[in-house]
Amino acid sequence: KAGVTQTPRYLIKTRGQQVTLSCSPISGHRSVSWYQQTPGQGLQFLFEYFSETQRNKGNFPGRFSGRQFSNSRSEMNVSTLELGDSALYLCASSPGGTTGGNEQFFGPGTRLTVL
Amino acid sequence: GQQLNQSPQSMFIQEGEDVSMNCTSSSIFNTWLWYKQDPGEGPVLLIALYKAGELTSNGRLTAQFGITRKDSFLNISASIPSDVGIYFCAGRHSSYKLIFGSGTRLLVRP
Numbered sequence: 001k002a003g004v005t006q007t008p009r010y011l012i013k014t015r016g017q018q019v020t021l022s023c024s025p026i027s028g029h030r031s032v033s034w035y036q037q038t039p040g041q042g043l044q045f046l047f048e049y050f051s052e053t054q055r056n057k058g059n060f061p062g063r064f065s066g067r068q069f070s071n072s073r074s075e076m077n078v079s080t081l082e083l084g085d086s087a088l089y090l091c092a093s094s095p096g097g098t099t100g101g102n103e104q105f106f107g108p109g110t111r112l113t114v115l
Numbered sequence: 116g117q118q119l120n121q122s123p124q125s126m127f128i129q130e131g132e133d134v135s136m137n138c139t140s141s142s143i144f145n146t147w148l149w150y151k152q153d154p155g156e157g158p159v160l161l162i163a164l165y166k167a168g169e170l171t172s173n174g175r176l177t178a179q180f181g182i183t184r185k186d187s188f189l190n191i192s193a194s195i196p197s198d199v200g201i202y203f204c205a206g207r208h209s210s211y212k213l214i215f216g217s218g219t220r221l222l223v224r225p
Binding site for chain 2: 004033035042043045048056058090092103104105106107108109111
C-alpha cells in the first residue's frame with residue numbers, strides 16, 4: 001500500500017497570506033489527523049477528521065481550519081499567516097473507528113515558511 | 116499544549132551500547148505509541164502498546180506499557196549509527212487524539 005502523501009513538501013508564504021495543504025491517507029484509512037511541529041513546541045495536535053466530520057480539535061486559533069472529502073483526502077487551511085506559523089505540518093492517517101485504528105501513520109510533512 | 120514528560124531530552128552514546136528512554140503522564144492512557152523521526156521526514160511508527168503491562172519487541176527495540184497506565188519506556192539494544200534520530204512517545208486516552216512527548220534526540224558515536 002502506498003503511504004501517506006502530503007503536498008506540497010515545501011512552501012514559502014508572506015505574512016497575511018493564506019495557505020492550503022493537502023494530505024492523502026493510506027488507502028482504506030478513514031481518519032486523518034493534522035499536527036504542527038516546531039522546535040520550541042514539539043508536535044501539537046491541530047484536528048482530526050473521520051468520515052468527513054471533525055471528530056477532535058486541538059487548541060489552535062480559528063485561522064486554522066480543515067476539511068475531509070468523501071475519498072478521505074484532507075486539506076488544512078491557514079488564513080492570515082503569521083511568522084509563528086512557520087513549522088512542519090504533519091498529516092497522519094489511521095483506519096479510525098472505535099474498535100481499533102489507534103496506530104497513526106505519518107506523511108513526510110509540508111515545511112511552511114512564513115516571511 | 117498538553118505534552119507528556121519524556122526523558123532524557125538527548126543522549127550521546129557509543130555504538131553498541133544499550134539505550135533507554137521513558138515517558139510519564141499524569142493521565143491514564145489506553146494506548147502508547149513510540150515513533151522515530153529522521154530529519155526532514157515524518158515520524159515512523161516503531162511499536163504500539165495497548166494493554167497495561169504489555170511488553171513488545173521489534174527487532175532490537177523493546178517497549179513496555181506501564182502497569183499504572185501512566186508511563187512507558189523504550190529500550191534499544193546494541194545501538195548502531197542508523198539509530199540516530201528523534202524518538203517520540205505518544206499516548207492516547209479516551210479521545211482519539213494523540214498526545215506527544217517532547218522527544219529524545221539520540222546520537223550514536225561510531
